[in-house]
Amino acid sequence: MTERFSFTLEAADGRARKGVISTPRGEIRTPAFMPVGTAATVKAMMPESVAATGADILLGNTYHLMLRPGAERIERLGGLHRFMNWSGPILTDSGGFQVMSLAELRKLTEEGVTFRSHVDGSRHMLSPETSMDIQRQLGSDIVMCFDECPALPADHDRIAESMRLSMRWAQRSRDAFGDRPGHALFGIQQGGDVEDLRGESAEALQEIGFDGYAIGGLAVGEGQKIMFQVLDYAPGMLPADKPRYLMGVGKPDDIVGAVKRGVDMMDCVLPSRSGRTGQAWTRRGQVNIKNARHADDPRPLDEACTCPACTNYSRAYLHHVFRSGEIISSMLLTWHNLHYYQELMAEMRDAISAGSFDAFEADFNAQRSAGDI
Ligand SMILES: CNc1nc2cc(C(=O)NN)ccc2[nH]1
Numbered sequence: 541m542t543e544r545f546s547f548t549l550e551a552a553d554g555r556a557r558k559g560v561i562s563t564p565r566g567e568i569r570t571p572a573f574m575p576v577g578t579a580a581t582v583k584a585m586m587p588e589s590v591a592a593t594g595a596d597i598l599l600g601n602t603y604h605l606m607l608r609p610g611a612e613r614i615e616r617l618g619g620l621h622r623f624m625n626w627s628g629p630i631l632t633d634s635g636g637f638q639v640m641s642l643a644e645l646r647k648l649t650e651e652g653v654t655f656r657s658h659v660d661g662s663r664h665m666l667s668p669e670t671s672m673d674i675q676r677q678l679g680s681d682i683v684m685c686f687d688e689c690p691a692l693p694a695d696h697d698r699i700a701e702s703m704r705l706s707m708r709w710a711q712r713s714r715d716a717f718g719d720r721p722g723h724a725l726f727g728i729q730q731g732g733d734v735e736d737l738r739g740e741s742a743e744a745l746q747e748i749g750f751d752g753y754a755i756g757g758l759a760v761g762e763g764q765k766i767m768f769q770v771l772d773y774a775p776g777m778l779p780a781d782k783p784r785y786l787m788g789v790g791k792p793d794d795i796v797g798a799v800k801r802g803v804d805m806m807d808c809v810l811p812s813r814s815g816r817t818g819q820a821w822t823r824r825g826q827v828n829i830k831n832a833r834h835a836d837d838p839r840p841l842d843e844a845c846t847c848p849a850c851t852n853y854s855r856a857y858l859h860h861v862f863r864s865g866e867i868i869s870s871m872l873l874t875w876h877n878l879h880y881y882q883e884l885m886a887e888m889r890d891a892i893s894a895g896s897f898d899a900f901e902a903d904f905n906a907q908r909s910a911g912d913i
C-alpha cells in the first residue's frame with residue numbers, strides 16, 4: 541500500500557496505453573472505467589457487487605452530496621468511503637458541470653457560481669475554494685478542479701472566454717487544494733472543439749502542474765465524430781506521464797475509440813442509468829429487454845457473459861420483472877451492464893499488453909450489429 545499517488549505506464553500500442561495508478565486506498569488498472577455513484581450509491585448496486593464487476597474506483601458528485609446529505613454531515617460520519625462502505629479509491633467531480641446542468645437560478649461571476657438547490661430551493665455557492673473544501677470534507681482520493689463547461693455548439697469567443705475563466709479557476713483550485721500527500725488534484729482541459737484553445741488550455745494547466753489531466757467539455761451534444769476529431773489531438777497535448785481522464789464518456793464504441801486515442805480513465809452514467817430502463821449492452825450490441833419478443837426467450841442476455849444476470853436468468857425472466865416494475869430488474873441489468881463495461885476495459889488492457897489493440901478493435905466492431913439483438 542502506498543502513501544503517495546503515482547501513475548506507472550506499463551505498455552503502449554499505438555496511442556493506446558496501459559498502466560496502474562497507485563493510491564493509499566488501492567490501485568486503479570488503466571484504461572479504467574469509473575461507475576458513477578452520484579448520491580453515495582451506484583444506484584441498484586451494493587458496493588460489494590460493484591467491486592465484483594471489476595471496478596477499482598468510483599465517481600462521486602460534489603454537487604449532489606453538498607445539497608444532500610451535506611459535506612459536513614458526511615465528514616462528521618467519517619467521510620464518503622465509510623459512509624457508503626466503499627474502501628477503494630473515489631474520484632469526486634467538482635460540481636462545475638452539474639451546477640450548470642441541474643441547479644436553478646444560477647449566477648456566474650469571476651468569484652464562482654451562486655445557485656438554488658434543485659432539491660429544496662436553498663441558496664448555495666460553489667467556487668474553486670468551496671469546491672476544494674467540500675471535496676476535502678468528503679475525503680475523496682482524486683479531486684477535480686472547479687471549472688466551467690460550456691454547452692456545444694458555442695461560438696469561438698464564448699468557448700475562449702469560458703476556457704480562460706476555467707484556467708483562472710484551475711490556479712485557484714490548485715492554491716486552495718494545498719499539499720495533501722496521497723490525494724491527487726486533476727486539472728481539466730477545456731476549449732470545446734477548437735484546437736488552438738485546447739492547446740492554450742493544456743499549456744496553462746501544465747504551467748500550474750497537476751497529478752492528472754482531464755479532458756472536459758466533451759460529450760455535451762457534439763456527437764461522436766466531432767468528439768473523436770478532438771481526441772485525435774487533445775490527449776497528446778497533455779503530459780504523457782500523467783493519467784488522462786475523459787469526463788462523461790460513454791457508449792462502448794465511444795470508450796474503445798477514446799482508449800485508442802490515448803485516454804486512460806472514463807466515467808459515465810450510461811451503463812447504470814440505461815440498465816434501469818431495460819437497456820442491456822452486450823458485445824454483440826444492445827438488447828431492449830422490454831421488447832415483447834423477449835417474453836418467451838429462454839436464452840440469457842449474452843451466452844458468453846458470466847455475470848449473475850446472464851448466469852442465472854433468462855431474457856423471459858428479465859422481460860417479466862421489467863414489465864412488472866420489480867426492483868430486481870434494475871439490480872440485474874445494472875449489474876450486467878457494469879460487468880460488461882469492466883470486461884471491455886480488461887480486454888483492452890490485455891490487448892494493449894499483447895500489442896493486439898487493432899485486432900481487438902476489429903473484432904469489437906465485427907461482433908456488433910447495429911440494431912437490437
Ligand atoms: C455526459 N457528458 C459529460 N460531459 C462532461 C463534461 C464535464 C466537464 O467538462 N467538467 N468540467 C464533466 C462531466 C461531463 N459529462
Ligand SMILES: [Zn+2]
Pocket residue numbers: 841842845846847848849850851876877879
Ligand atoms: Zn451479463
